[in-house]
Each structure stands twice: as structure tokens, then as C-alpha cells.
Amino acid sequence: MAAPDLFGILDVVKKLTPPAGMGTAHVDGFSWARNGLSYGDSTKLTADDWNRIIANLRVVLIASGVNLSTLDPADPALLQTVLELYLGAAVTDILSGVDVGGYGMMAKAIYDANNDGLIDIDHGGTGASSLIDAADNLSAMSTDIASAATTDLGDATGINVRITGTDAISSFGSAPGGAIRRLTFAAALTLTHNATSLILPGGSNIVTAAGDTASVQSLGSGNWRLLRFTRVDGASVSSTIILKQSANPLPTAEGDVQWDTDDNVLVVGDSAGQKLFLPAPAGLVAGDLLYATGPKVLARVPKGAARRTLRMNAAATAPEYGGGNGLPDAVLEDQKASGVGGGTSAPGNGAWAIHALNTKVRDPYNLMALASNIFTPAADGWVEWQVSAYAIPINVRLYDVTAGAEVATGIGGVGNNSPNTGTMAVGGALVIGGHAYRLEYRTTATQADGLGLAFGVGSIEHYARLKYWGD
Structure with missing residues (x-):
């Protein structure tokens, strides 16, 4: 047999005294039902009134989705449970009713302040109904x-x-x-830059x-x-590139691109190989030449003066500019008119x-x-030099007039006077820029046309001919 319904929703009989635990709910003039008596005999409410109340509560609970069979008629807090179920259903209906923008009148009042049916940004929404508008609003x-x-x-x-102003920034605060x-x-x-609080690329300060x-x-x-x-001008943030x-x-x-730390050169990959980019030697100027002293080392050859030729040095280790490798820079001759002889060899006693x-x-x-047979x-x-002779022996030397000394004696030639034969003396020597020089000859005999037969x-x-190559 089911327990009696203490509220009367499921059972029409009420007890004389308050149910256990409900003594604090007693109010004089509102008696609890006595055993065996009807509502009309035990309370100010008539049976019809009480039944209408009960019927209305049943309708509200059922309409709110409450399953009456889950309620315990013996629960001393049955009325509290009924009210909690009813109020819970009512609040849910208020907050989720379709008549208030899809999320309830209370939520609407809080989250849709401008009454456009969209959740405001301040309350977690985007304030927009499209993706692009939402992105714009959030930006x-x-x-x-x-x-x-x-x-x-x-x-x-x-x-x-x-950010306005020109004060230096060392922190962006908290977020x-x-x-x-x-x-x-x-x-x-x-x-x-700060390695912890304001980390900048490259670890260097940036001036905006x-x-x-x-x-x-x-x-x-x-x-x-x-x-x-x-940067607004498109320049790089940092002028330092670490390879x-x-x-x-x-x-x-x-x-x-990589850096060769042994040779201090750039090495760039070229599909299957490498290209080298070598630093220019110190002091390089226009006209200088570069040459390799090693696989990854360049050196400079200072530009040569006019007319100098490029050649290898004496040790064959480096190029250099110098003279003597091409056409002579100057040529001097002893010339006479056609048919005029070179002159008589004199004094003919071995003196120069x-x-x-x-x-x-x-x-x-x-x-x-060149002036008065002296060249500078x-x-x-x-x-x-080359000097011709006729019918006499001859030797020729180079004499430094400035220094007052012989520079070098060349290779002599021997000519005979019976029968008469010709010969030539030749030689070569170093000369000093700015010094005056002349060619001198000597013979062992005085001979008409001894210095050359026309x-x-x-x-x-x-x-006679003298050739000069300048360094």
C-alpha cells in the first residue's frame, strides 16, 4: 500500500499533526488535517478549493515536463520539491524562449544591449551576423x-x-x-631589447x-x-646578417650562402658545386690587377705606369710590371747623310x-x-748598343757622365785592314733615371772611315744604335 500523500496531490487524506520535520511550518488557524476527517472539517479551505489548487499544481508540473510518478508522496519536503521543479522550468522558459532573440529575455537584457539580436563583443560575442563583419569587429x-x-x-x-610619442619603450605591460x-x-x-621581457629579433634595439x-x-x-x-621605407630591420x-x-x-672561417670568404652553393666570393685586398684602386696567391686568397698588383709591360717576377711567384719585354721605349742612332762615312777612328792609340x-x-x-751625343x-x-767599325778592332763602353764613371764595357769586334773587313761592338747595361750618359769607343789604330764605311x-x-727600356 502506497504511503499517504502528505500534500494531497496524490491522496485526499491529511494527518492531524504536522509530519515529522515540518513542525516549524505550523501556523495557528491553519490546522493540519485530522485523521479520518475531510478538508471541510479540518481547514478553512473547502474541499473544492483545495482540489482546484491541487489540480492547478498538477497541470503546471505536467506542462513543465515533470513526471509525477517520480515524486515521493512521503517526502516531508514535497512542496519545496514541487516549487523548485516549477520555478526551474519557468526560468528555463524565460531564458530560452524563442520570442526573445533565441537566448531568452534575461540574457537579451544582459548580452544584447542595443537590441539587434546579436551578442555584444563585451560579452563574448562578435556583434555581427557574418564572418567578415565578425572579423572586422574583432580587429x-x-x-x-x-x-x-x-x-x-x-x-x-x-x-x-x-603608439604616439618618442619615449623609449622597454616594456609593453601585462596582457x-x-x-x-x-x-x-x-x-x-x-x-x-630584453632577453626575457621584450625579445627583439637579433637581440638588438630597434629605432622606429x-x-x-x-x-x-x-x-x-x-x-x-x-x-x-x-619599416615604412622597406628597409631591413637589422643591418646584421648571420651566416x-x-x-x-x-x-x-x-x-x-656560408662563411668560411679559415679563409674569411663567402661560399655560395651552385646546385652541385660552389662559387667563391673573395674579399678585395687592402688598398685596391682603379687600374690595379688581382691575382691568386692561394685557392681562396687574392692579392693586388699596383697599376703599372704608362708603357710598362706585365711579367712574372724573378721568383716566378707573382706578376709585376716592368720594362724590357717589348719594344724599346727609346731608340737613339748615329745617322749620316747618304754617302757620308762614319768618321775617322781617333786617336787610335787605345784611348777612349x-x-x-x-x-x-x-x-x-x-x-x-738627347743633346751633344749625351742622353739622359x-x-x-x-x-x-751596337756600334759598327771598318778595318780596325773596336770596343765600346757606357760612361755615366753624372757620376764620372764607367758603367760597363761591351763586346768588342776585330776588323782587318789587309784585306779591309768590317766589324761591330755590342753591349748592354743598367741605367739610372736622371743620369747623363754617353757611348765611348777605343781602337788600336787610326783609320779613315774606321767608324763605318758609307x-x-x-x-x-x-x-750606331742604342735601345732603352725603362722599368
Whole structure:
């Protein structure tokens, strides 16, 4: 047999005394039902009144989705349970009714302040009904924030922030970890690198310019990292580029640039091989030549003076500029008119006499002065001579007039006078720029036309030649 219904919803009999635990609910004038008596005999409510109350409560509970069979008629707190179930259903209906924007009148009052059916941004919504409008609303522009040592981005009213002022910044304040701020700088200022609280690329400070932009991310606990920095003029953020380094890098990937720490050169990958980029030697100027002293080392050859030729040095280890390898820089001759002999060899007793040099045949660089059989080279160099003779022995030397000394004696020649034969003396020697020189000869006999017999053919007779190569 089921327990009696203490409330009367399921059972019409009430007890005389309050149910256990309900004594505090007793009020004089509102008696509890006595055993065996009807409602009309035990309370101010008639049976019809009480039944109407019961019927209404049943209807409300059933309409609210409450299964009456789950209630315990013996529950001393049955009325409280009934009210809790009813109120819970009623509040749910208020908050979720379709007549109030899909999320209830109470929620509407809190989350849709402008009454447009959209959840406001301040309460976790986007305030928009489309994806692009939602993105735009969530990318709102903040009010400007003035630069200071601590420029608190946690105070921003949007994720896009314009930083005004020129004070150096060493902190961006506090914001939740992961928070992003997109910054635009209105003026030049310094972002001060800190390895913990303000991490900048390359570990170096950055000086901004008006119009520069950046993205920073909070790491939590007041720490920030610069994710991106773009200069308004397109220049690089840092002037320092750190390359991969090793003692003998051999990159093969196209465009892979590495630094050779042994030789201080750049090595760039070229698909299957490498290209070397070597530093220019110190002091390099226009006109210098470069040569390799090793696989990865360049040296310079200072540009040569006009007319000098390029040659290997004496040790065959490096190129150098010098003379003597091509056409002579100057040519001097003893010339006479056609049919005129070279002259009588005198004194003919073995004493030295001056030989004629009277014509400059070649001197394109104006390196040789010639006057009264004396020549003066403009630069150090080398000379070689040829002197003809007829029917006498002859020897020729180079004499330094400036120093008053013999420089060198050449190779003599022997000519006979019975029968008459010709000969030639030759030689060569170093000369000093600015010194005056002459050719001198000596013979053992005095001989008419001893310094050369005329041919009488053509317009000019040639009896001596001196060639000069300047260094």
C-alpha cells in the first residue's frame, strides 16, 4: 500500500499533526488535517478549493515536463520539491524562449544591449551576423597609447594600436599570454631589447620611424616577443646578417650562402658545386690587377705606369710590371747623310773617345733626352748598343757622365785592314733615371772611315744604335 500523500496531490487524506520535520511550518488557524476527517472539517479551505489548487499544481508540473510518478508522496519536503521543479522550468522558459532573440529575455537584457539580436563583443560575442563583419569587429582600432618606458598594451581598447610619442619603450605591460597587438608607430623611438621581457629579433634595439608597423605577442607575466617589424621605407630591420659558418663549408644547394672561417670568404652553393666570393685586398684602386696567391686568397698588383709591360717576377711567384719585354721605349742612332762615312777612328792609340749619337728614332713616352751625343733617361732601365767599325778592332763602353764613371764595357769586334773587313761592338747595361750618359769607343789604330764605311745607297747611313727600356 502506497504511503499517504502528505500534500494531497496524490491522496485526499491529511494527518492531524504536522509530519515529522515540518513542525516549524505550523501556523495557528491553519490546522493540519485530522485523521479520518475531510478538508471541510479540518481547514478553512473547502474541499473544492483545495482540489482546484491541487489540480492547478498538477497541470503546471505536467506542462513543465515533470513526471509525477517520480515524486515521493512521503517526502516531508514535497512542496519545496514541487516549487523548485516549477520555478526551474519557468526560468528555463524565460531564458530560452524563442520570442526573445533565441537566448531568452534575461540574457537579451544582459548580452544584447542595443537590441539587434546579436551578442555584444563585451560579452563574448562578435556583434555581427557574418564572418567578415565578425572579423572586422574583432580587429577594432584602439585609442592611441602614448609611449613610455612601460607602454601598457593591456590598456588597449582594440588589437590595433597606434603608439604616439618618442619615449623609449622597454616594456609593453601585462596582457594574457598569447594576446596579439598590431602596432603602428607615429614617431621615432627606441624599442629596447630584453632577453626575457621584450625579445627583439637579433637581440638588438630597434629605432622606429613614423609609419613603421609591428606585431607583438604576450608571453604572459609581462613578457613580450616581437613577431614582425616592417619599416615604412622597406628597409631591413637589422643591418646584421648571420651566416652559417664552418672551417671549410661546401654548400651545394642553389643559393646556400656560408662563411668560411679559415679563409674569411663567402661560399655560395651552385646546385652541385660552389662559387667563391673573395674579399678585395687592402688598398685596391682603379687600374690595379688581382691575382691568386692561394685557392681562396687574392692579392693586388699596383697599376703599372704608362708603357710598362706585365711579367712574372724573378721568383716566378707573382706578376709585376716592368720594362724590357717589348719594344724599346727609346731608340737613339748615329745617322749620316747618304754617302757620308762614319768618321775617322781617333786617336787610335787605345784611348777612349766619344762616339756620336745624334738622332732620336723612337721615344713615344718622352723618356729620353738627347743633346751633344749625351742622353739622359727619365727612369731607371736598361740600354743595349751596337756600334759598327771598318778595318780596325773596336770596343765600346757606357760612361755615366753624372757620376764620372764607367758603367760597363761591351763586346768588342776585330776588323782587318789587309784585306779591309768590317766589324761591330755590342753591349748592354743598367741605367739610372736622371743620369747623363754617353757611348765611348777605343781602337788600336787610326783609320779613315774606321767608324763605318758609307754604302752610298738610300738616303741615310746608320753607324750606331742604342735601345732603352725603362722599368
